[in-house]
Amino acid sequence: MESTIEVTDLRKRYGPAVALDGMSFTVTPGHVTGFVGPNGAGKSTAMRVILGLDAPDGGTALIGGRPYRSLSRPLTHVGALLDAGALQPSRSARNHLLWLAHSQGLTARRVDEVIEQAGLREVARRRADGFSLGMRQRLGVAAALLGDPSVLILDEPFNGLDPEGIVWMREFLAGLAAQGRAVLVSSHLMSELQDTAGHVVVIGRGRVIADAAVHELLAGVARDRVTLRTLSRPEAVVVLEEAGATVTAAGLDTLTVSGLTAERVVARLSAHAVPFSEVSAHRATLEEAYMELTRDAVQFRAATEEAR
Ligand SMILES: Nc1ncnc2c1ncn2[C@@H]1O[C@H](COP(=O)(O)OP(=O)(O)OP(=O)(O)O)[C@@H](O)[C@H]1O
Numbered sequence: 001m002e003s004t005i006e007v008t009d010l011r012k013r014y015g016p017a018v019a020l021d022g023m024s025f026t027v028t029p030g031h032v033t034g035f036v037g038p039n040g041a042g043k044s045t046a047m048r049v050i051l052g053l054d055a056p057d058g059g060t061a062l063i064g065g066r067p068y069r070s071l072s073r074p075l076t077h078v079g080a081l082l083d084a085g086a087l088q089p090s091r092s093a094r095n096h097l098l099w100l101a102h103s104q105g106l107t108a109r110r111v112d113e114v115i116e117q118a119g120l121r122e123v124a125r126r127r128a129d130g131f132s133l134g135m136r137q138r139l140g141v142a143a144a145l146l147g148d149p150s151v152l153i154l155d156e157p158f159n160g161l162d163p164e165g166i167v168w169m170r171e172f173l174a175g176l177a178a179q180g181r182a183v184l185v186s187s188h189l190m191s192e193l194q195d196t197a198g199h200v201v202v203i204g205r206g207r208v209i210a211d212a213a214v215h216e217l218l219a220g221v222a223r224d225r226v227t228l229r230t231l232s233r234p235e236a237v238v239v240l241e242e243a244g245a246t247v248t249a250a251g252l253d254t255l256t257v258s259g260l261t262a263e264r265v266v267a268r269l270s271a272h273a274v275p276f277s278e279v280s281a282h283r284a285t286l287e288e289a290y291m292e293l294t295r296d297a298v299q300f301r302a303a304t305e306e307a308r
Pocket residue numbers: 014017018019037038039040041042043044045046188
């Protein structure tokens with residue numbers, strides 16, 4: 001089966017609440033695709049529709065070209081983590097996985113493999129009701145991997161993880177994608193996806209706001225902003241503005257310069273003998289790209305609503 005997810009013009013309402021408002025995007029194999037948007041944007045609804053747990057009012061969601069419900073032995077095609085809290089509390093982690101595996105004709109050997117992969121060996125025989133949210137997330141990921149699926153759909157897998165757990169999850173997901181799987185990961189925090197996602201689908205109010213490779217998103221915000229540290233701020237401002245730069249204060253001895261490259265900033269300051277201790281090209285973060293995108297979306301919405 002081709003490892004893709006294709007969502008086309010999905011629509012879904014819950015009474016007056018519009019959860020999906022014509023959402024379309026494609027998830028391709030080989031990298032992690034971040035699925036990002038604020039609370040209530042429609043991430044969980046879209047995932048539930050893709051997994052056949054909710055029927056859309058319109059549109060289609062296909063996995064490898066087929067609706068989820070038409071897949072035989074679905075765990076061998078798609079692994080999902082939707083609600084890490086959904087466990088039988090009295091079962092041990094291993095028994096929970098054995099029960100799931102049994103229902104899909106998978107072996108106990110496979111259960112022990114995923115326990116190992118998810119770093120659960122030490123706690124595998126403990127009752128799941130004593131698990132922290134972080135442990136439950138790992139158990140959820142282990143369950144998603146049982147059928148060795150080529151498509152993974154994970155709703156907020158970073159929730160409840162400590163910093164060490166976040167690093168582990170990032171590397172784990174990147175590794176799964178590098179094996180050629182399509183990996184869709186939702187988060188309401190863009191920063192969680194930094195250094196993990198190769199592609200990002202940003203949504204707001206049930207629609208796609210941006211769908212782009214991470215390097216494209218970052219290039220869009222990085223432009224030529226430069227951070228400058230100098231004890232001669234007034235002099236620096238004058239010589240840089242004369243060269244056409246826009247300069248803003250970013251701290252007592254720090255300026256942010258846009259409109260000139262770092263090389264040009266160094267050349268101007270040196271030519272006018274303005275001392276400085278640091279000039280560095282600004283490395284844009286995904287969070288900044290997200291803020292810029294969602295700000296544009298808010299302005300666009302306000303403008304179109306006013307025009308009506
Ligand atoms: N079962 C439901 N009944 C009524 N409204 C719902 C239901 N599920 C979702 N909604 C509404 O649909 C919209 C989208 O919700 P959804 O949970 O998909 O967003 P989300 O992006 O996953 O948000 P979060 O990050 O908070 O989980 C929200 O307005 C929500 O209140």
